[in-house]
Amino acid sequence: MSVALQAEAIDVAAEYSALVGPAPGAAVATFTGYVRGESEGRAVASLELEHYPEMALRVLEELGQQAEARFQLSRWRIVHRFGQLGLAETIVWVGAVADHRGEAISACEFMMDTLKTDAPFWKREQGPDGGDWVGSRESDSQRRARWRSEG
Amino acid sequence: MSVALQAEAIDVAAEYSALVGPAPGAAVATFTGYVRGESEGRAVASLELEHYPEMALRVLEELGQQAEARFQLSRWRIVHRFGQLGLAETIVWVGAVADHRGEAISACEFMMDTLKTDAPFWKREQGPDGGDWVGSRESDSQRRARWRSEG
């Protein structure tokens, strides 16, 4: 039931244990995003993640609370990194616990789709040809919009 | 890219590490199912999982291969337990790695929805009032059917 913004790599195993706790719910879904070595055909060597700390915290906490209410979650957690990230490093981790698998899985998808477009982070990719800010993607906006029209 | 059928509890952290490997893909989704203390209003103290080993292995391997082709997975893993399971113990774990989050998450949901109705396991719940075989659920059949009509 919490959000972490951190410069350090995400310890996925520790996050999972903390989320599930000693008395796990029936259904636990997680999603982890990693830095890719390639982005729209260009090689990527590292990623810089700028963020707006106070707003990011507020947006992600509200997002978790929305997911909790919408999908009847018993527990949830969102961890997002900022700063300099190397290739194949973790970027984001979300986890959701519910009584039923559909809710846990949908909650992860909802949290990811929403934070991509609504949480104030900006990616700058560094490659052999220099660096550039990552543009927003129409596909991300479309995925975000689905959650407004569905149930 | 493999299936395990095992009597022992699932080591979720070890499964995650093995799935992701040293060079993770961009998007990793996982689902874990646990024994619930309650089932349709009745208290559950433990679960017995009977299975048909040769067929379970075949069905789950084919399921992983289908998920790989359908969702362009770079890696996947399905672990299912059998035998006597205590309260709050792991029952099943699935993991999927893809280039995009939608595929990784959908692959987990597809694998879970399909194995619930197509993999030869049978649950018997033990409670204070004795034990009984778990009936199949119409909602599970409906979730399974979605994947036949979609995409």
Added chain:
Amino acid sequence: MSVTIKLFSSLREALGVSEIEFDLGELDGAPLEADVAAVKAALSKRGADWQEALNQPNLVHALNHKVVYLEATVSEGDELAFFPPMTGG
């Protein structure tokens, strides 16, 4: 001409057996092959408990580890399983 019959879950419990051998020679005309329906019909004659267990709604039949329809062909050496709907996961 023997086929291995496997029974699981409530069927296994009701019949008190998990595996038997079935001789296709028991069928009318002692054929080399038969469909699942014919084997099921022959097994159903073994008693009221078999009749009830094998004629429950939603019975599933798997031939050599694959779910099949009643029309599937069973041959010597095959493994034919009967069980109620699956409830894993």
Added chain:
Amino acid sequence: MSVTIKLFSSLREALGVSEIEFDLGELDGAPLEADVAAVKAALSKRGADWQEALNQPNLVHALNHKVVYLEATVSEGDELAFFPPMTGG
């Protein structure tokens, strides 16, 4: 009558500044409140670089850590941020 203006990502880079104070008294009539559009218009007059940065398509404005429309009311002590579409996750 000061409002904190924050700039992020490509806007911060283009303008070479991440935070400034803006005095609502700079606006016509020195109002106690103004909408986001009025503040944005006043900042756009600070030079060609401001004009371009603040009038890019898809500019996002957040008032006190919440995305708002141009009609939202800005008061003393508020924090108003401008940035391009978000690309986290």
